[in-house]
Amino acid sequence: MSRKSNTEQRRAEIVSALLAVMADQGYEKATIQSIAKQAGLTPGLIHYHFQSKGEILIALVHSLAQFSRARYAYFASEATTPRERLNACIDARLAKGEGANPDAVSAWVVIGAEAVRQPEVRQAYQEAISSELAVLEEVITECLTEDGKRTDNASPLAAALLAFMEGAFQLASAARDIMPQGYAARMAIEMVERYIDAEPEKKRRSSRK
Amino acid sequence: MSRKSNTEQRRAEIVSALLAVMADQGYEKATIQSIAKQAGLTPGLIHYHFQSKGEILIALVHSLAQFSRARYAYFASEATTPRERLNACIDARLAKGEGANPDAVSAWVVIGAEAVRQPEVRQAYQEAISSELAVLEEVITECLTEDGKRTDNASPLAAALLAFMEGAFQLASAARDIMPQGYAARMAIEMVERYIDAEPEKKRRSSRK
Amino acid sequence: MSRKSNTEQRRAEIVSALLAVMADQGYEKATIQSIAKQAGLTPGLIHYHFQSKGEILIALVHSLAQFSRARYAYFASEATTPRERLNACIDARLAKGEGANPDAVSAWVVIGAEAVRQPEVRQAYQEAISSELAVLEEVITECLTEDGKRTDNASPLAAALLAFMEGAFQLASAARDIMPQGYAARMAIEMVERYIDAEPEKKRRSSRK
Amino acid sequence: MSRKSNTEQRRAEIVSALLAVMADQGYEKATIQSIAKQAGLTPGLIHYHFQSKGEILIALVHSLAQFSRARYAYFASEATTPRERLNACIDARLAKGEGANPDAVSAWVVIGAEAVRQPEVRQAYQEAISSELAVLEEVITECLTEDGKRTDNASPLAAALLAFMEGAFQLASAARDIMPQGYAARMAIEMVERYIDAEPEKKRRSSRK
DNA sequence: AATGAATGAGCATTCATTCAT
DNA sequence: AATGAATGAATGCTCATTCAT
Numbered sequence: 001m002s003r004k005s006n007t008e009q010r011r012a013e014i015v016s017a018l019l020a021v022m023a024d025q026g027y028e029k030a031t032i033q034s035i036a037k038q039a040g041l042t043p044g045l046i047h048y049h050f051q052s053k054g055e056i057l058i059a060l061v062h063s064l065a066q067f068s069r070a071r072y073a074y075f076a077s078e079a080t081t082p083r084e085r086l087n088a089c090i091d092a093r094l095a096k097g098e099g100a101n102p103d104a105v106s107a108w109v110v111i112g113a114e115a116v117r118q119p120e121v122r123q124a125y126q127e128a129i130s131s132e133l134a135v136l137e138e139v140i141t142e143c144l145t146e147d148g149k150r151t152d153n154a155s156p157l158a159a160a161l162l163a164f165m166e167g168a169f170q171l172a173s174a175a176r177d178i179m180p181q182g183y184a185a186r187m188a189i190e191m192v193e194r195y196i197d198a199e200p201e202k203k204r205r206s207s208r209k
Numbered sequence: 210m211s212r213k214s215n216t217e218q219r220r221a222e223i224v225s226a227l228l229a230v231m232a233d234q235g236y237e238k239a240t241i242q243s244i245a246k247q248a249g250l251t252p253g254l255i256h257y258h259f260q261s262k263g264e265i266l267i268a269l270v271h272s273l274a275q276f277s278r279a280r281y282a283y284f285a286s287e288a289t290t291p292r293e294r295l296n297a298c299i300d301a302r303l304a305k306g307e308g309a310n311p312d313a314v315s316a317w318v319v320i321g322a323e324a325v326r327q328p329e330v331r332q333a334y335q336e337a338i339s340s341e342l343a344v345l346e347e348v349i350t351e352c353l354t355e356d357g358k359r360t361d362n363a364s365p366l367a368a369a370l371l372a373f374m375e376g377a378f379q380l381a382s383a384a385r386d387i388m389p390q391g392y393a394a395r396m397a398i399e400m401v402e403r404y405i406d407a408e409p410e411k412k413r414r415s416s417r418k
Numbered sequence: 419m420s421r422k423s424n425t426e427q428r429r430a431e432i433v434s435a436l437l438a439v440m441a442d443q444g445y446e447k448a449t450i451q452s453i454a455k456q457a458g459l460t461p462g463l464i465h466y467h468f469q470s471k472g473e474i475l476i477a478l479v480h481s482l483a484q485f486s487r488a489r490y491a492y493f494a495s496e497a498t499t500p501r502e503r504l505n506a507c508i509d510a511r512l513a514k515g516e517g518a519n520p521d522a523v524s525a526w527v528v529i530g531a532e533a534v535r536q537p538e539v540r541q542a543y544q545e546a547i548s549s550e551l552a553v554l555e556e557v558i559t560e561c562l563t564e565d566g567k568r569t570d571n572a573s574p575l576a577a578a579l580l581a582f583m584e585g586a587f588q589l590a591s592a593a594r595d596i597m598p599q600g601y602a603a604r605m606a607i608e609m610v611e612r613y614i615d616a617e618p619e620k621k622r623r624s625s626r627k
Numbered sequence: 628m629s630r631k632s633n634t635e636q637r638r639a640e641i642v643s644a645l646l647a648v649m650a651d652q653g654y655e656k657a658t659i660q661s662i663a664k665q666a667g668l669t670p671g672l673i674h675y676h677f678q679s680k681g682e683i684l685i686a687l688v689h690s691l692a693q694f695s696r697a698r699y700a701y702f703a704s705e706a707t708t709p710r711e712r713l714n715a716c717i718d719a720r721l722a723k724g725e726g727a728n729p730d731a732v733s734a735w736v737v738i739g740a741e742a743v744r745q746p747e748v749r750q751a752y753q754e755a756i757s758s759e760l761a762v763l764e765e766v767i768t769e770c771l772t773e774d775g776k777r778t779d780n781a782s783p784l785a786a787a788l789l790a791f792m793e794g795a796f797q798l799a800s801a802a803r804d805i806m807p808q809g810y811a812a813r814m815a816i817e818m819v820e821r822y823i824d825a826e827p828e829k830k831r832r833s834s835r836k
Numbered sequence: 837a838a839t840g841a842a843t844g845a846g847c848a849t850t851c852a853t854t855c856a857t
Numbered sequence: 858a859a860t861g862a863a864t865g866a867a868t869g870c871t872c873a874t875t876c877a878t
Binding site: 005006010041042 | 859862
């Protein structure tokens with residue numbers, strides 16, 4: 001019956017505050033002060049729950065990766081065919097105005113840039129990317145297999161689809177106004193489908209005549 | 210009498226130094242000190258040639274955009290068919306290890322993140338993106354026309370190709386190790402070609418008679 | 419739990435330190451470093467309690483204006499006649515070596531010069547001047563009324579007396595050595611008195627009958 | 628027939644430029660750059676003609692003192708009586724909107740504040756003040772003598788008049804809007820005249836009867 | 837005489853982090 | 858758990874002055 005620690009909730013609040021602040025200020029300009037203000041906390045308390053600012057950022061990367069997986073799971077929950085799961089993959093990330101949560105998208109773009117220079121961020125970022133790649137490759141492989149196609153290109157195709165989505169996030173955050181409306185989800189689906197359609201048939205094991 | 214101005218050269222040196230420093234430190238960590246050191250100049254001199262750090266960044270955005278156009282022009286100089294020009298477009302950006310100049314690619318990723326929050330950077334970034342989009346759309350339209358296809362989707366296809374390339378830059382900078390080798394240029398070409406191949410024929414104005 | 423705020427005291431200390439430093443260094447040379455040193459604080463702490471150096475200056479203007487009012491109130495506390503109050507007005511500002519606190523006088527002169535170019539300082543300065551003018555005009559009007567004189571010139575006379583005092587501050591700060599000893603308070607009193615004495619009688623409402 | 632040195636003219640131009648810039652920027656903000664720009668010269672040339680920025684300021688003090696004397700001489704040129712000369716003294720400084728040249732007045736106020744802390748400026752300032760005092764004392768003595776008054780108070784009266792004028796400059800520069808219109812010249816004259824009128828008669832050397 | 841690039845010291849300000857309460 | 862004052866290093870930027878041309 002001891003008083004419950006509220007550490008987990010506080011940490012979540014702080015991570016969420018970083019997301020919000022970072023989305024329109026970037027990482028360096030997201031000061032502990034501004035994060036604290038956003039979270040309705042005091043600067044000292046931030047460092048009570050996190051050792052450093054960098055640690056909050058790492059937590060945010062994991063949080064966003066987790067969120068992305070959850071969102072896919074939700075979208076895929078009613079999918080029964082490989083194609084439906086592929087659609088779920090893409091819609092989970094790109095549907096509804098190129099990403100349902102603009103703040104999360106912008107923050108992800110900022111994280112991508114931080115990953116360029118901060119090894120620890122890069123590692124967390126790469127874990128997230130790996131996870132996404134694995135999901136995409138699996139779904140794409142299923143689609144290819146279902147159509148009786150070769151699966152040699154599943155991996156590069158997954159990579160290409162992921163690159164497309166990352167780029168769409170970037171452009172949605174920094175150049176939304178000049179991009180065609182709603183191109184992202186539609187083109188992602190169509191490009192992958194047409195790519196798969198044009199793939200050669202899988203070689204039969206028994207080529208007897 | 211009057212001394213010859215070396216401002217243009219100095220500015221180019223400084224912009225180049227920012228590119229180098231920013232590629233592995235990000236924008237905020239690219240201090241005037243570090244830029245000066247990289248360029249072999251003194252901090253005071255940086256501000257003699259540029260009013261602010263932000264102004265150097267804007268100059269870098271323009272410089273990279275200019276460089277991209279020049280690189281495409283070079284690649285396209287021997288292209289005679291629409292398909293060759295499309296290849297030139299993609300190779301100019303993605304060939305040879307996902308972009309010939311890793312520093313420029315990383316810097317571009319960082320610029321993309323800065324464009325999220327700095328209006329002036331965003332404007333310069335959008336100008337560059339617009340220019341790229343225009344080139345891609347033109348080349349894609351040529352390809353479609355040559356094949357007798359409808360051109361309705363030229364714009365979203367250009368947008369999709371650009372998103373792909375931006376995302377490939379991002380992943381090349383922050384997750385090179387976990388991406389399939391050489392997927393980018395090859396997949397870009399193939400996806401666009403297969404998309405075009407699957408496009409419906411252009412409606413004939415007068416089909417019978 | 420929560421710590422007690424010492425902000426008000428710290429702010430007062432900082433303002434007081436600015437007064438001291440500014441009195442012999444001017445405003446621009448009163449660096450945050452020197453203010454901090456004078457106050458026995460660190461530069462960072464200065465900016466914890468004040469947003470900017472300019473904000474300290476504004477606080478100082480208000481502080482000096484407040485001090486002037488308090489000093490007059492103290493001098494006037496024993497005054498019962500209009501003349502005594504007039505004397506209190508003048509002595510509060512000019513008695514004892516042209517102002518009891520040389521630092522405050524010098525700082526006020528420096529503030530006057532800053533008010534020429536800094537709009538925010540000018541506003542605070544003008545508020546202080548307005549307040550002084552109002553007090554002087556009221557006291558002078560009382561003196562005139564008591565003597566049965568016209569009060570038309572109360573306002574310009576108050577302005578003249580204030581100009582005299584401001585000028586006396588200036589000269590006491592920058593040319594004390596070459597000014598006659600103790601001229602200021604004595605001459606201020608005498609000039610105002612002789613001016614009032616020479617004013618025409620108030621017009622009687624109904625003079626005859 | 629050697630080429631004439633244009634040093635004197637250049638120096639005058641530079642001093643004049645400092646006056647203009649200082650009038651609305653103060654002394655510290657009047658950078659060599661801004662002075663050069665105002666004068667249509669280059670920064671390097673400023674230091675060819677003056678050893679330091681401080682030297683320009685000293686030259687300006689002398690220039691303004693000289694100007695004041697010249698202006699008085701001009702106003703007094705047609706004065707034949709002591710009273711007319713007194714009027715000339717006052718009008719030369721305060722007539723026409725409290726000083727004919729607002730820039731010069733503001734610059735003088737700024738100089739007064741600099742004199743508080745810079746010994747060299749203080750010396751030049753005190754020379755100018757001494758000179759003014761001497762002129763005023765002489766004219767006032769003449770007026771007193773003409774009226775057969777004692778001249779004991781000529782010195783403090785001159786000091787008081789000077790203080791008034793300095794204060795009027797200060798208030799004209801920083802608080803013009805809240806001061807009564809045209810009070811300065813009129814009140815200066817009236818106060819001095821009434822003061823003189825109320826002075827006691829000079830003691831007769833031969834008091835015989 | 838004149839130019840304008842170059843220097844270097846100094847400034848206000850920011851901010852992650854620490855710590856007494 | 859929580860507060861908010863305090864620190865100190867770092868940053869962008871300014872500017873008088875110097876100097877090669």
